[in-house]
Amino acid sequence: MPESSPPGAAGRAADAAAGSGVPRAERDTRARVARLILEHGPVTASALGERLGLTPAAVRRHLDALLEEGMIETRRARPTASRGRGRPAKLFAITDQGRTAFVHAYDDLAASALSFLAETVGEHAVSEFARRQLADLEARYAPRLRALPPRERVHALVEALSADGYAASAGKGPGLLGGIQLCQHHCPVAHVAARFPQLCEAETEAFARMLDTPVQRLATIAHGDGVCTTHVSPVKAIDEESGGISL
Structure with missing residues (x-):
């Protein structure tokens, strides 16, 4: 996240x-x-x-x-x-x-705070907290993405995530899935997200809104995978003439 x-x-x-x-x-x-x-x-x-x-x-x-x-x-x-x-x-x-070594030093404190929130208010409060955290990111990214044609939005999102230190990349989806796989090679809250999947769920929801197309989280660092992988559904064919990857 x-x-x-x-x-x-x-x-x-x-x-x-x-x-x-x-x-x-x-x-x-x-x-x-x-x-x-x-x-x-x-x-x-x-x-x-x-x-x-x-x-x-x-x-x-x-x-x-x-x-x-x-x-x-x-x-x-x-x-x-x-x-x-x-x-x-x-x-x-x-x-x-x-x-x-690249994970935040505040994992234990964050996990304890979310545990307290879940116990005293309920799991729904953790979900709301996660959505509010992503709202700031969405406010920064969304205007730029929505000004672009659909086929350019994933790459703009990759650039924005990488600029924030999340080592993002994009490539063609495998086999019959088509579309694009958006990969994040670094997640500073992976240990917290392992206990509170609401963080990953809120991020996935934000990606879908910003890209204006269905997305599906296929893998997460929080659950032991090498990278966080999000499949972005295709809304346009690959631009063969330019050789680029597009939605």
């Missing part, structure tokens, strides 16, 4: 990613490596080096440290015909521990 990160969140992530006793500049670079893996992983070491302008040796040093800390893990890329023979590329992906 999107909201602004609290002051110092990036610093805490850097500390968690780099550990103690590491120079500040080293910690900051290591946190950037972890952040890129969170947002774009699984990703290769060479791709990380290109994005950050780091030498292979520097990338390897940071990756080794993050692996030792349990912040990331390695995976093997699926073989493709274009790669031919040889060892499959090694990919680096964020772990649950690594993802936690």
Whole structure:
């Protein structure tokens, strides 16, 4: 559920990613490596080096440290015909521990407050709270989205979410579903949302209103999935001429 990160969140992530006793500049670079893996992983070491302008040796040093800390893990890329023979590329992906480094420090307090609200007023109060939280986001995003043609709205929403730190992306929906899958690779309230799914439900409702088309939440980080995935129903065909993805 999107909201602004609290002051110092990036610093805490850097500390968690780099550990103690590491120079500040080293910690900051290591946190950037972890952040890129969170947002774009699984990703290769060479791709990380290109994005950050780091030498292979520097990338390897940071990756080794993050692996030792349990912040990331390695995976093997699926073989493709274009790669031919040889060892499959090694990919680096964020772990649950690594993802936690980017989670708000206020999870326990927020969960306790919502638990108190549910116990004293009722579950409906939690739902109302979630809707009001999303109302601010909707007020910021909706005017811009509604000024665009339907086929451009998902991408505008992706840009807005990413600008708020939620590492969003969009791609074609699989198989017979069609449409677009909107993915959010970072959720700062995932641990709270695991206890209170009303937060995810309110966000999904807001997406449907802003995009003016039915949407369906297929997966959430809160329930153990790698990303939050929302299927956006198609209202127009893919623009084959431009090669873009559209609603």
